[in-house]
Amino acid sequence: MVDPDTILPNERMRQGALDGEVTQIHRGDQYADEGDRFEIDGEAFEVVAVRERRLGDLTDEDAHAEGMRDLDQYREILDRAHDNFEWDDDSEVVLHRFERVA
Structure with a gap:
């Protein structure tokens, strides 16, 4: 079990995950492996993908999956x-x- 604060470093991100608005986060380092789980307020989540990317490859869709309006806001x-x-x-x-798991 991974500490949710490690993956999602602030309350806005954790609440966004609970609300289904945040489904991924990009971090400077790897903080979890595929298959790791974490809980927020009793709700379980599983890390389903971990991979390296470049900032230049991020899109508005990525920003939206992190709870942002677009890449500019990100x-x-x-x-x-x-x-x-x-x-x-x-x-x-x-x-x-x-992803949230049952």
């Missing part, structure tokens, strides 16, 4: 959340996609 949030953050299309990130 970039703004990253800029605000991380000191000295600079978007670099070649920067590697790790996708963690998850």
Whole structure:
């Protein structure tokens, strides 16, 4: 069992997962493996995909799956959340996609 705070680092993301609005997150490092599970308020989730990507490969669809309006808003949030953050299309990130399980 993975700590949900490790995968989803803030309350907005955890609530978005509970609401079904957040189904993935990209992080700078890998925090879970496929098949790992975590719980939020008694609801179980399973990590169904983990893979490396580049920031330049992210799309509006990816941003939407992370609870954002579009890629522009995603970039703004990253800029605000991380000191000295600079978007670099070649920067590697790790996708963690998850689904609610019964």
